[in-house]
Amino acid sequence: ATMPPLLSAIANAGRHGVLVKSAVAMERLGEIDATALDKTGTLTEGTPEVTAVRPLPGSGLDEDALLALAASAEHPSEHPLARAVVAAARARDLPLAPAADFTALPGRGVTATVDGRVVTVGRAEPAEAAGGATVVRVTRDGTPVGTLALTDRLRTGAPAATAALTALTGTAPVLLTGDNAHAATRVADATGLTDVRAGLLPEDKVNAVRDLQTAGRKVLFVGDGVNDAPALAAAHAGVAMGRAGSDLALETADAVVVRDELAAVPAVVRLSRTARRLVL
Ligand code: ADP
Ligand code: MG
Numbered sequence: 511a512t513m514p515p516l517l518s519a520i521a522n523a524g525r526h527g528v529l530v531k532s533a534v535a536m537e538r539l540g541e542i543d544a545t546a547l548d549k550t551g552t553l554t555e556g557t558p559e560v561t562a563v564r565p566l567p568g569s570g571l572d573e574d575a576l577l578a579l580a581a582s583a584e585h586p587s588e589h590p591l592a593r594a595v596v597a598a599a600r601a602r603d604l605p606l607a608p609a610a611d612f613t614a615l616p617g618r619g620v621t622a623t624v625d626g627r628v629v630t631v632g633r634a635e636p637a638e639a640a641g642g643a644t645v646v647r648v649t650r651d652g653t654p655v656g657t658l659a660l661t662d663r664l665r666t667g668a669p670a671a672t673a674a675l676t677a678l679t680g681t682a683p684v685l686l687t688g689d690n691a692h693a694a695t696r697v698a699d700a701t702g703l704t705d706v707r708a709g710l711l712p713e714d715k716v717n718a719v720r721d722l723q724t725a726g727r728k729v730l731f732v733g734d735g736v737n738d739a740p741a742l743a744a745a746h747a748g749v750a751m752g753r754a755g756s757d758l759a760l761e762t763a764d765a766v767v768v769r770d771e772l773a774a775v776p777a778v779v780r781l782s783r784t785a786r787r788l789v790l
Contacts, residue, residue: 537782581604609624643692675775
């Protein structure tokens with residue numbers, strides 16, 4: 511028997527390194543006419559590095575003590591920022607203390623008890639963010655003790671992939687991120703995007719997708735984090751970046767980019783459109 515076009519398209523998508531979960535998912539990918547993209551781990555590689563450690567004067571901490579404290583609290587987390595903080599502490603051979611009562615708040619940060627004191631690592635105030643870096647603040651027993659700056663590299667294929675999505679949908683992708691406006695704008699400028707919404711919580715990403723859909727668009731959302739799962743579910747079609755992607759994002763998405771290239775996203779939209787022309 512000849513394979514039905516949507517199933518052939520799923521097989522072709524596999525050759526492009528994209529796992530599409532069903533014929534219905536394959537079909538929806540070709541129906542989209544707008545795109546919303548996450549920043550960290552989607553347009554960027556998702557392997558940030560700590561570029562500055564800044565203890566607050568009066569905190570009684572030096573750089574190493576601040577970094578060790580943050581890394582101890584972040585150690586149980588799988589978030590890319592947490593991995594970067596732990597890697598930076600390891601690179602300085604700093605001893606980590608055990609963390610108790612660990613909790614992660616998606617899109618916000620982590621809390622843990624370290625040496626009997628409550629430590630948080632998470633969003634900084636907008637005034638603390640500058641220079642295009644991601645900035646996280648560390649608090650101890652409710653008092654800010656310093657900040658860490660992190661930067662992530664743009665994926666080499668990001669400008670071409672977003673240009674292809676613009677051509678396919680007739681409208682430029684929107685960038686939706688929980689990061690600060692400086693870091694978001696730096697990535698948007700490098701990618702050629704102008705519609706940028708920064709400082710978003712996971713529910714704000716959902717609302718941004720819903721607003722576009724209420725205005726009559728069929729939105730493709732591309733993301734990787736636990737924080738992206740609600741938006742992946744709300745979108746007409748959701749694609750997760752697989753390599754650094756969280757389990758929840760991979761489970762929620764209609765398709766997973768297994769070969770870690772953003773070019774696979776417009777490629778799979780094209781495959782779906784070709785298959786749908788054959789079905790109709
Ligand atoms: P994005 O939308 O860019 O993928 P997230 O929604 O995961 O980012 O996170 C948004 C912001 O929340 C981060 O830029 C950071 O300030 C803070 N944050 C989230 N998780 C962590 C963490 N594990 N450690 C420190 N900060 C975090
Ligand atoms: Mg992300």
